[in-house]
Amino acid sequence: MAARARKRFIICVLLGLGIGGVFSLALNFGYFSPLNNIQNLVTDAILFRSRDGLTADKVVMMPIDEASVSAFKEQYGRVFSWPRTLHAQALKNLADAGARVVVYDILFDAPGCPATVPRPCPEDKTFADAMDYARQKPGGGVQIILATVGSPPEPSALLPGENIKYQDTIPPIAELSEHASALGHVHPYVDSDGSVRRMPLVATMKGVDVNGLPLQAAASYLRRPKAVDQSGPGYLYFAGRPVPVDNHGLAIVNFLGKPSHLTKEIGPGPVASVSFADVVKGSFDRDKVKDKIVFVGLTAIGFADDYFAPTSVSGAKMTGVEIHAQTAEMLLRSAYLAPQTTQSTIAIILGLTLMAGVVLPFFQPVLGSIGILFVFFLYIVANIWHGTEAEGVMGRAETFTVWNNVFPGAALLTAYLGVILYRVVFEQAEARATRGVMGKY
Secondary structure: OOHHHHHHHHHHHHHHHHHHHHHHHHHHHOOOHHHHHHHHHHHHHHHHOOOOOOOOOOEEEEEEOHHHHHHHHHHHOOHHHOOHHHHHHHHHHHHHOOOOEEEEOOOOOOOOOOOOOOOOOHHHHHHHHHHHHHHOOOOOOOEEEEEEEEOOEOOOOOOOOOOEEEOOEEOOOHHHHOOOOEEEEOOOEEOOOOEEEEEEOEEEEOOEEEEEHHHHHHHHHOOOOOOOOEEEOOEEEEOOEEEEOOOOOEEEOOOOOOOOOOHHHHOOOOOOEOOHHHHHHOOOOHHHOOOOEEEEEEOOOOOOOEEEOOOOOOOOOEEHHHHHHHHHHHHHHOEEEEEOOHHHHHHHHHHHHHHHHHHHHHOOHHHHHHHHHHHHHHHHHHHHHHHHOHHHHHHOOEEEEEOOOHHHHHHHHHHHHHHHHHHHHHHHHHHHHHHHHHOOO
């Protein structure tokens, strides 16, 4: 190899590795947030867009929907002023129908009576009595889980191994929480684009670890005394199996399908429901809730408890209560999504950029470009094929690895452009030097 060709080869290899190193550092330390956002969108498109026809086996919803609001607004007014005797009657009917767990994605943080009424409030007493009635049913009774809220979030950056943290907690009133089986936090993790893709299975509130509603619901369904067997940075064991989480306890939600509360607009979703009003009146299909986890929450328009999800279609958002329900279903199926490890992603990045640095110096720019772009095309096809396999894990206990599509692909294209640009500059400089030498004769 001539000296100039050897120099060109070494510089191209170093340039490729240097670009790979920059992308590897950005991946490892969380830089280049636009690439992370693109990665989220690509994952949404590959993994979730084709999901249809899957149904939840273990969870149902009891939504306070438009029909429920219409049924009770004339007599009781706004939803938050409804008497808790309605919740008590609904809970008793669910218990009589054989529900296994009832989860409230509603915060009961204030008495159900005016402040002038001495505590304990009769409304709360009726609701608490209904909880006791449900929990004393044969076969272990109905497990009741109430919501608790953390506020405000800790402003300081989280260290590896730390859960999502809140400075304070807003629990349900003692008159109700003392009769519940457990409490669970209600906070999904919202990405910068307003979508929910991950759920903190455990959050730290006022220095105390609090299980999320989905995790606590799944544990109560299995009658496990503890929701978390053991946990640490990047791992959490539930029901004897590892749940893939990141360093802050966030699990990717393996959504079954599109939002379920907009049947008329976008068709039926994966989670069945029985309207709150129908359950209060006792006119509901009891088989729908038998031996199921029933998630109670607001789905009517105007309550702002909804988010975009990877499976959203036609601009439809998914309600918070359904996000909890689908997460609990995922936990009970043990059908998990795990992000590709940083180490393996970095290895792919360095391998692709090194290939660009090694291959391009030996071929004409056009031929080298065709080769690298063909490799990039194969990379895209492989990622799409891999992503389409994700839906298959929903029917069995399996962990599916979500590939990082964007960082390696962007690194390869950047290395290709960098090496080609260097070759053009190098060869132009070489040509000028040759002309200069020839001009002397």
